[in-house]
Amino acid sequence: MPAIHSLTARAARSQRGVTLRLTGAAKDSARRSLGWFALLAACAMPTAHAQLQVEISGAGANQYPIAVTDFADGDGQRGRQLADVVRADLTRSGLFRMVNAGGTRVDAGGGLDFAMWRDRGANAVAYGSSSGNGSQVEINYHMADTVQQAEIDSQVVSASMNNWRSAAHQVADRICERLSGAQCAFSTRIAFVAKRGNLWELMVADADGHNPQAALRSREAIISPSWSPDGTRLAYVSFESGKPVVYVHNVRTGQRNVVANFRGNNSAPAWSPDGSKLAVVLSRDGSSQIYSVNADGSNPTRLTQSGTINTEPAFTPDGQSIVFSSDRGGSAQIYRMVVGGGNATRLTFNGGHNVSPRVSPDGTALTYVTRRGGNFQIAVLNLSTGNEVLLTNGPDDQSPSFSPDGGMVLYTAGQRGGTLNVRSIDGLAQETLSASGAGITAAAWGPFGTAK
Known part of the structure; x- marks a missing residue:
């Protein structure tokens, strides 16, 4: 482990x-x-297409420190949006403290600077790439332990493009389950x-x-x-x-x-x-x-x-x-x-x-x-x-x-x-x-x- x-x-x-x-x-x-x-x-209520506003608050000294980088893709926008969903899921659980990844994208084939991420305070780093073909979105996800200096998990997840957030929720579930040992409820x-x-x-x-x-x-x-x-x-x-x-x-x-x-x-x-x-x-x-x-x-x-x-x-x-x-x-x-x-x-x-x-x-x-x-x-x-x-x-x-x-x-x-x-x-x-x-x-x- x-x-x-x-x-x-x-x-x-x-x-x-x-x-x-x-x-x-x-x-x-x-x-x-x-x-x-x-x-x-x-009272009054949002319609099916109402824009929900999300405010997340809270902090804890015993939360597990993890960095989630933007997922590499063609223009960076989709990968950033997917990573934002993953980060929000993990934060909402109260189990994790997000280490600022600063818009960083990590090439899964290019290696990870473990010392740099440890210096930032991250015990784990989640990274990878995303791609889409118009009907499907796919995330090639990886996670590494900065103390052991080794990859500890990887998976390819996909979802329909009109439900692209589902792919990010699957990644958040995978991260949470891998680090906590229990099934998580983001999906x-x-x-x-x-x-x-x-x-x-x-x-x-x-x-x-x-x-x-x-x-x-x-x-x-x-x-x-x-x-x-x-x-x-x-x-x-x-x-x-x-x-x-x-x-x-x-x-x-x-x-x-x-x-x-x-x-x-x-x-x-x-x-x-x-x-x-x-x-x-x-x-x-x-x-x-x-x-x-x-x-x-x-x-x-x-x-x-x-x-x-x-x-x-x-x-x-x-x-x-x-x-x-x-x-x-x-x-x-x-x-x-x-x-x-x-x-x-x-x-x-x-x-x-x-x-x-x-x-x-x-x-x-x-x-x-x-x-x-x-x-x-x-x-x-x-x-x-x-x-x-x-x-x-x-x-x-x-x-x-x-x-x-x-x-x-x-x-x-x-x-x-x-x-x-x-x-x-x-x-x-x-x-x-x-x-x-x-x-x-x-x-x-x-x-x-x-x-x-």
């Missing part, structure tokens, strides 16, 4: 954010559950709900927020997007029929089906890990209760029996338990029960309002919205130790979800004019995506395999 000792913490990414003292924030996602309060009025996709004027849109975009495309547009509210485990379907709630109804939407074909349209409210869908079932919240028996339904909507089975509000379910990765929000103890808190229902165990004890739980991919941590001192913040809880950190500062953050590698949390900030945000789990890096006059109201990070 190359000299990558500074990335050993990556092997326990879910632990990183819960053993450091961080600051944080998150807003009540009642519009996901329809159980806590009436829907909040939403995945996210879903989010936003509104411009009177139009609601369910958007699907790359993990960095680029290439947003509308899966659904409606004059009525859309809330609670949830990815299927295979990344081909989105469950969500639409008000297009005049009441909340749960749909499942195939993002590749556009086909969609109603899976919950019972008397009262139908809300907060969440997929089981095997994709065969959904947990949904129904008020057909009075108060909001959690039910299990098959993926086609058949066989609704009630799981919670208390007369209080039970809402916002999420399966644990092993499929054995469901976490959810409930006010059964007098205030909104997060509980866990076995998947078939029954007695529930309380998980959150800090603060008087904790909602919108999501479990990390390895099952060791929980992210949720907590209210502290009037601010709604995103928190992360270590389920083994009970150690909690506040990941954001608020005042109005909501809708958290883990990246599929567990290293980042996606969330929205702001009830009106909201933005889409990504925070590394250790708080070392944050990325904010915004568009003029836009408002993003809900978000969900897709699983591995959601790249185009």
